[in-house]
Amino acid sequence: xxxxxxxxxxxxxxxxxxxxxxxxxxxxxxxxxxxxxxxxxxxxxxxxxxxxxxxxxxxxxxxxxxxxxxxxxxxxxxxxxxxxxxxxxxxxxxxxxxxxxxxxxxxxxxxxxxxxxxxxxxxxxxxxxxxxxxxxxxxxxxxxxxxxxxxxxxxxxxxxxxxxxxxxxxxxxxxxxxxxxxxxxxxxxxxxxxxxxxxxxxxxxxxxxxxxxxxxxxxxxxxxxxxxxxxxxxxxxxxxxxxxxxxxxxxxxxxxxxxxxxxxxxxxxxxxxx
Amino acid sequence: xxxxxxxxxxxxxxxxxxxxxxxxxxxxxxxxxxxxxxxxxxxxxxxxxxxxxxxxxxxxxxxxxxxxxxxxxxxx
Numbered sequence: 279x280x281x282x283x284x285x286x287x288x289x290x291x292x293x294x295x296x297x298x299x300x301x302x303x304x305x306x307x308x309x310x311x312x313x314x315x316x317x318x319x320x321x322x323x324x325x326x327x328x329x330x331x332x333x334x335x336x337x338x339x340x341x342x343x344x345x346x347x348x349x350x351x352x353x354x355x356x357x358x359x360x361x362x363x364x365x366x367x368x369x370x371x372x373x374x375x376x377x378x379x380x381x382x383x384x385x386x387x388x389x390x391x392x393x394x395x396x397x398x399x400x401x402x403x404x405x406x407x408x409x410x411x412x413x414x415x416x417x418x419x420x421x422x423x424x425x426x427x428x429x430x431x432x433x434x435x436x437x438x439x440x441x442x443x444x445x446x447x448x449x450x451x452x453x454x455x456x457x458x459x460x461x462x463x464x465x466x467x468x469x470x471x472x473x474x475x476x477x478x479x480x481x482x483x484x485x486x487x488x489x490x491x492x493x494x495x496x497x498x499x500x501x502x503x504x505x506x507x508x509x510x511x512x513x514x515x516x517x518x519x520x521x522x523x524x525x526x527x528x529x530x531x532x533x534x535x536x537x538x539x540x541x542x543x544x545x546x547x548x549x550x551x552x
Numbered sequence: 553x554x555x556x557x558x559x560x561x562x563x564x565x566x567x568x569x570x571x572x573x574x575x576x577x578x579x580x581x582x583x584x585x586x587x588x589x590x591x592x593x594x595x596x597x598x599x600x601x602x603x604x605x606x607x608x609x610x611x612x613x614x615x616x617x618x619x620x621x622x623x624x625x626x627x628x
Binding site: 292295296299300301335336360361364427428429467468469470471472473474475509538539 | 570575576577578579580581584585590594597598601611612620621622623624625627
């Protein structure tokens with residue numbers, strides 16, 4: 279077994295970009311502390327590469343050609359694609375893992391028709407997590423995208439199957455691999471409703487996620503996600519894929535709806551890998 | 553591009569671009585490119601809804617648009 283760590287975390291750009299505007303700094307710092315806890319756990323796992331299951335926001339994939347799933351097999355990446363001053367993250371070169379990525383992809387393709395990319399400019403969806411989890415940018419990254427932005431979207435049960443494929447692939451390579459899913463739960467990002475958070479919906483989803491209850495996790499429709507959790511809620515696909523890869527129950531380290539300036543219910547959790 | 557879309561783009565009318573259906577994940581960066589601060593960007597979208605009516609196309613149906621959910625914005 280080579281999957282040595284699995285977790286989920288938020289990635290909203292405000293987490294870094296609007297950090298200086300936060301009034302509830304104690305809650306912000308508690309969130310950051312839990313992100314640092316995740317960093318330590320990944321380091322202690324001995325992971326040789328980090329797979330980031332993200333939800334890209336039109337920086338690389340657009341409506342003219344939108345893959346449901348994509349695996350990065352590049353030698354290196356650049357990010358953030360956004361203005362560094364806006365995101366408050368300096369531009370970096372991030373190492374990839376092309377050989378490992380290709381081996382993983384070849385196994386994933388046995389059950390999921392994923393696309394691949396040798397070129398990828400990371401947006402906040404990956405750079406905000408990396409800013410906290412690999413601040414020195416010295417851990418090889420395998421970026422993975424699930425289209426959560428432009429409907430029609432891949433069904434939730436396919437996201438689960440994709441997570442299972444990631445796990446099967448990870449188990450067949452000798453390298454130690456960590457995986458994190460990153461997205462929002464309920465949120466209405468970059469709209470006039472930015473900052474709106476449906477805490478009850480979030481906590482119900484997190485209960486399902488932490489119990490790694492497949493049936494309950496897949497018991498949503500895009501219509502009710504949109505109604506109750508906003509268009510940002512579509513990103514639960516990244517969390518679901520991570521749960522499927524881990525197989526074990528989760529431990530919720532941190533959740534708060536008290537930082538709406540970050541435009542998302544801020545979440546940090548890990549799963550038991552079994 | 554329609555005449556209205558071109559006009560909205562040329563006049564940097566964030567509110568109209570939002571109403572016409574531009575995805576916020578793109579529009580927020582255009583606003584930043586124009587030097588518009590975050591809370592002003594949110595307000596420009598709200599003003600656009602008030603002036604031009606509900607969002608006409610794209611992923612956004614109207615689920616609100618008149619309310620601030622952020623204490624920091626209310627204190628601005």
